[in-house]
Amino acid sequence: MQRETFYYNNQWTRNFLIATIAWGVIGLLVGLTIALQLVFPDLNMDTSWLTFGRLRALHTNGAIFAFVGNSIFAGVYYSLPRLLKTPMASNLLSKIHFWGWQLIILSAVITLPLGITSSKEYAELEWPIDIAIALIWVTFGVNMFWTIIKRRERHLYVAIWFYIATFVTVAMLHIVNSIEIPVSFLKSYSAFAGVQDALVQWWYGHNAVAFFLTTPVLGMMYYFVPKAANRPVYSYRLSIVHFWALIFLYIWAGPHHLLYTALPDWAQSLGTVFSIMLIFPSWGGMINGLLTLRGAWDKVRDSAVLKFFVVALTCYGMATLEGPLLSLRNINAIAHYTDWIPAHVHIGTLGWNGFMIFGVVYWLLPRLYQTSLYSQKLANTHFWIGTLGIIFWALPMYVAGFTQSLMWKEFNPDGTLVYGNFLETVTQIVPMYALRALGGTLYIIGMLVMVVNVIRTASSGKFLRTEEDSAVPFGKVFEKPRGEHWHRWIERRPIQMLVWSLVVVAIGGILEIVPTMMVKSNIPTIESVKPYTVLELEGRDIYIREGCNACHSQMIRPFRSEVARYGEYSKAGEFVYDHPFLWGSKRTGPDLHRVGGKYPHSWHYNHMLDPVSMSPGSIMPRYPWLFENSLDTEHTQKKLEVMAGLGVPYEQEYIDNYAFYLDRQSAAIADELREQIDDLEIKNDDEIIALIAYLQRLGIDIKAQGTELAEEN
């Protein structure tokens, strides 16, 4: 075989890298904004598209899909061709991939602040964007596999195993979790309800962390760490064992996000044990990275790139030990719903993802621009500010989470809660929120230092658009060497790699989700649970639009402290008409599952207008637009029809005459409000009426004696 010369196209690597940095800064600034809103609620500006509930989704999507997402593609478009000794197969597909992904992010930037959301965490984007994501993701996959097929290297390196597993698993997760029925161009309802929806969502949500924030980044680690350290990878057989163990075990662990919820116990237990079994496969990646630096530790002192990698790998190890421990029931009982969880998550994103990305940027940029880094000193400064930022971010949140959790659970000897007013437990930790915002600020300053360094480096060098390389293609006939490791077999068969990865990751999901869907006993029926009225359904959509579930859970766990505070613990059968489920994952405010009937209408009215008027010291935003906007009923009938199609028992008569039922209930609520509040100016079709209707319905169906409101409905 003759040696062949070919040219890598660095253009898309460079573009993805610029997008990484630009979206990274934007995504983290949004994060800082919402962090400050928790300290200074006035920063919500009384403006719908600037409120915490809406911006929180923008921050998470921006950090995950724009910041880390673009960096993954930059890493893949650089490392994949070089590991396979062939350029990316199609420049057109690369182009579609790049611009398509940026358009998707742009659409998120527009739709999320407008309240166009499916409400499912990290999958908030509405159905047309979901379809676009699927198409662009497949474009990426085709480009990758086409390149693999044209390779000049017979065997696939471990980085590529991780890329393949990432592609196939994210495709599976995204498609299944996004099964939703459109109501209009920008509104849909999840096909799943309640417990099933929660299970599918956290199967997705957990594995978005696993297969978007972990496996592709591990793939990048396996390329850039040995490159930067100029050391051989520590252990090939460790790569094999931890790769297959990781992708097989990860999928099962989703239910650990739902411990003590209405999810059946057996699924919760699976979530716990598979999380525990994940510790060592995860650590396999960490030690294979850290031990690759054996004999290069003297370089770590001087090289900012290696310093970033070392801290990134250490944070990865910390987060992947902490995660499984949080999956133990008794630790989860303390940590869940508190700021402990964001602290845990940010060790992963700021530490592992962020620092891996920064290391890659500092390593790659001088090579792309045929120069040396403008300033090593600035890069080292970035490292130290960033590290300090992570510490200031996470430590106060651990303290806050632990403190608040203990306050939630503290009882007086007479059986009443010591902190019966939820707000007391919030005001206690607001100083910690301030410190966290300081940590975020430091981290962003570090990034801005990097931006300066990047611009200076790029402008001092010349961009290397195409890069020459040569290699000998492998022949058709392969003679297996004696004593070959068995795993080499699959390393030269990319399609088998794809298929087996899919098989391995599909097992856990199927065995957890299918029984929850099919076996009736998992969700015992409660006769008295009825569908929402049409007005309540519209109110629920306002709740979704405003992102209330970002701060309020609707899932009372079977603990004495929660039953005393909120009422009877939540049962699986109560959520059968909840498309989508709204259990939430964080309690910045109190749980709302049994808020129905707890306060009079006037309380909610005043509270939504100005929370401080009813709860002095509250950090909840004001919602003045709910008092100005009229309820949009353009799609109301269609909503009922879609729900009926999903099995919610709305009768045809009800759907046809929805307007009558809607007006009747809103008039009743408005009249009651006029009675309770003097000189009230209120129209029956104000949005607030629908929201009050929904809130007053929450959790009352199973109460033995319904309130007046329930009878009225």
Next chain:
Amino acid sequence: MKNSSKYYLAFALFVFAGALSIPFINGSDVSSFMQNPLTWILGIALAFLILSLFAVSQAMEGIKYHILRKEGRIEELKEMEAAEAAGGDDFLSRLWAKLQDAKPIEEESEIEMDHEYDGIRELDNNLPPWWLWGFYISIAFAVVYILRFEVLKTAPSTAQEFEQEMAAAEIAKEEYLKTAANLVDETSVVMLTDEALIKEGAAIFTTSCAVCHAADGGGGVGPNLTDEYWLHGGDIKDVFATIKYGVPAKGMIPWKDQLSAAEMQKVSSYIMTLIGTTPADPKEPQGDKVTPVPTETQENTDGSSEQEESADAALSLL
């Protein structure tokens, strides 16, 4: 240290991890587990066990070394020198070397794979024994956990855990109620006169009531509490009941879950002292007129003068 000691160590680690996982497996409270003296005795005993296993192992090595043939001794010495070069000869370094089982950097060419990717070489070090054993232990944990929680059901389900917690709380509460004096409800509540207690009532009023009734009781969303007109009765018993059960139809929420009986008594008493005061921005009277003077007070020497004052103030308004 030869191969044999690896197994002692592995065994010790296994026992240790197993012991640590007991509270997690049976779902009991971690903190009470850590406070239990038995835990500590067991821990110290385990530490001694591990240490003695190593001492025995070391002694065995020594004996073996002395009875070895001469050639064997030389090989042995060479091995020890190599180990020293790899990272010191102290106990911890050797322990780590065993647990890590890494080929020394000088010899790594022996285990280098015969392939490279874009210049990236790969070694084929053994799986670190500590890692592998950890993985096995985590799998063992998983099997035991599933057996106990889902197959044998010897550990409580989440619902059973809840029932146990509630039952224990109920017993504790009853015990407390037996010994606790001064328990009041709306039939037995009387006006407090101790100034300190009234002050505590005032503090509760400020945090919980002032939003709707104004800081000085003059009313806002809720009615004026300083006049002698009452919507739901102006007796201390009526006020107590109104606070306790609320008047949901009118916007007054029930406070029984947020305030204890004693707290409600304090705040009710404070409210009674407001009658006749002059708020900054009084709301118009609502409800029926009630004789302003409290009829019943709890015996207390300190509070009498204040009570007279408020009564005087009320009379002066008439």
